[in-house]
Amino acid sequence: MTILQFLQYFPDEESCEVYIKESREKAGICCKTCKSNTKHYWFSGGKFFECSQCRRRSSLKSGTVMESSKISLHTWMLAFIFMSATKKGFSCLEFQRQVSLSRYDTAFRLMHKIRAMMGKRDSLYILNDMIEFDECFVEVATKKQVKQNLKRGKGSQRQAKVAVAAESTPLENPRTGKKDRACGFYKMEVLGKVDSDHVNKFIKKNIAGDVVLFTDKNTAYVDIVDIVDTHYMVVSDKVSVNETLKWVHKGISNLKRNLLGIHHMITYKYLQNYLNEFVYKLNRRYFGERLFDQLIIAAVHPYVQ
Numbered sequence: 001m002t003i004l005q006f007l008q009y010f011p012d013e014e015s016c017e018v019y020i021k022e023s024r025e026k027a028g029i030c031c032k033t034c035k036s037n038t039k040h041y042w043f044s045g046g047k048f049f050e051c052s053q054c055r056r057r058s059s060l061k062s063g064t065v066m067e068s069s070k071i072s073l074h075t076w077m078l079a080f081i082f083m084s085a086t087k088k089g090f091s092c093l094e095f096q097r098q099v100s101l102s103r104y105d106t107a108f109r110l111m112h113k114i115r116a117m118m119g120k121r122d123s124l125y126i127l128n129d130m131i132e133f134d135e136c137f138v139e140v141a142t143k144k145q146v147k148q149n150l151k152r153g154k155g156s157q158r159q160a161k162v163a164v165a166a167e168s169t170p171l172e173n174p175r176t177g178k179k180d181r182a183c184g185f186y187k188m189e190v191l192g193k194v195d196s197d198h199v200n201k202f203i204k205k206n207i208a209g210d211v212v213l214f215t216d217k218n219t220a221y222v223d224i225v226d227i228v229d230t231h232y233m234v235v236s237d238k239v240s241v242n243e244t245l246k247w248v249h250k251g252i253s254n255l256k257r258n259l260l261g262i263h264h265m266i267t268y269k270y271l272q273n274y275l276n277e278f279v280y281k282l283n284r285r286y287f288g289e290r291l292f293d294q295l296i297i298a299a300v301h302p303y304v305q
């Protein structure tokens with residue numbers, strides 16, 4: 001959906017309510033008392049659902065990412081369209097300005113709830129087959145920088161470690177015989193430390209099956225061979241490392257450009273949420289205008305709670 005279409009389809013709160021109600025019915029409504037998806041009746045006067053089995057009532061937002069939020073559905077939907085229709089993303093400050101929210105904190109909390117939701121959605125997916133793995137450092141703001149609202153680069157720097165994995169399938173051009181690699185799904189996670197314990201934990205959580213894992217030579221990777229089928233360590237020059245870890249390195253450079261370009265200050269605490277948003281969009285890079293619908297599906301899906 002484009003921003004123009006959004007304005008046509010969702011001009012007010014009522015049109016958003018109808019859409020969210022229908023989306024929830026399509027996704028299935030989980031009753032918190034019955035602890036399962038049950039048939040629900042809709043009461044349009046009071047704008048609530050009622051479980052057909054136990055009669056528990058729940059609001060339109062209950063059981064979704066919007067639960068307990070006083071923000072209107074229209075504002076939530078505006079956040080979904082801004083975050084999905086812009087390729088690079090949207091800063092909280094920009095969102096606050098565009099939808100005229102009086103408090104920055106409101107925009108901040110709302111957008112981070114959506115980013116956390118994106119992470120939950122992607123956590124359902126496990127990487128398979130051939131996978132490139134590497135880690136990188138991302139600059140995060142220190143408490144002092146946040147407090148004094150210093151410009152980037154001023155004061156002491158802090159680097160956070162991020163694990164990055166990408167599915168990478170070898171391809172051969174049938175005409176030229178030239179070998180290349182096609183990339184699939186990505187995973188990025190803040191890594192407390194780059195040692196074998198932390199790396200192995202990331203691999204166990206995100207990678208499954210008979211995989212071939214490509215990494216560079218790092219002492220933190222020595223035990224990987226115990227948990228994956230095949231571990232291939234590139235030990236030669238920089239050119240072949242860049243060739244073998246092509247997609248993971250592309251992902252890292254795009255991530256850094258994205259984070260530096262949009263957000264004024266990223267703290268360690270919220271870094272994972274920014275990674276979630278970046279990876280969520282990267283993994284759905286071919287979805288185009290359907291990304292908005294995907295966000296709505298994720299937002300009303302019962303698993304988000």
Ligand SMILES: [Zn+2]
Pocket residue numbers: 031032033034035038051052053054055056
């Ligand atoms: Zn029930």
